[in-house]
Amino acid sequence: MRVLLWIAPGTWPAVVDAARERPESDVITLIVADDPSDSVPTGALGGLIGRHRREPEPEVADLTADEGRALLEQAASALGRTCATRLVSGPTERVITAAAADADWLIVARDGDRAHLGPHSLGRHARFIIDHAPCTVQLIWPDSIPDLGTIPPPPR
Structure with a gap:
């Protein structure tokens, strides 16, 4: 099986841990996105007219090509x-989704609010990738899983 691992700052160790559970016969590819649009200064998008674009998550923003290569080396070494x-x-969500077209299985870590269960645990990148990936997606928690008490209350 062809397995793709989305390697992102702050979440990649959990993705690599999940990949270690895969059979040795799997062909694994690690992928990092160098997204120029994520290096917009914090707060710069808030004053734009139209749909508000969420600010990049601090751990994901500002990943240069050199940092991406270093992250790939570190993750590959950890995979063992x-x-x-x-x-x-390119745009993270687009290039990861496009790369998933060549995979049978994609491992993605939650990239949003990891302190609470619910839809906000997915950042904009993971949400898009999960919604559009043309393969099976394994979604994992990069940290300990929050307890059921963190579920948002039902709408009134």
Whole structure:
């Protein structure tokens, strides 16, 4: 099976841990996105007219190509088995989704509010990838899983 791992700052160790559970026969590719649009200064998008774009998550923002390559090397070393690596440039959600077209299985970590259960645990990148990936998606918590008491109350 062809398995793609989305390697992102702050969440990649959990993705690599999940990949270690995969059979040795799987062909694993690690992918990092170098997204120029994520290096917009914090607060710069708030005053724009029209739909408000969420600010980049601090752990995901400002990933340069050199940092991306270093992250790939670190993740590949942590995986401890043969794998391919890819550094892609463009909007994170688009380039990861496009790369998933060549995979049978995609491992993604939640990239939003990881302190609470619910839809806000997915950031904009993961939400798009999960909604559009043309393969099976394994969604994991990068940290400990919040308890059921963190579920938002029902709407009134």
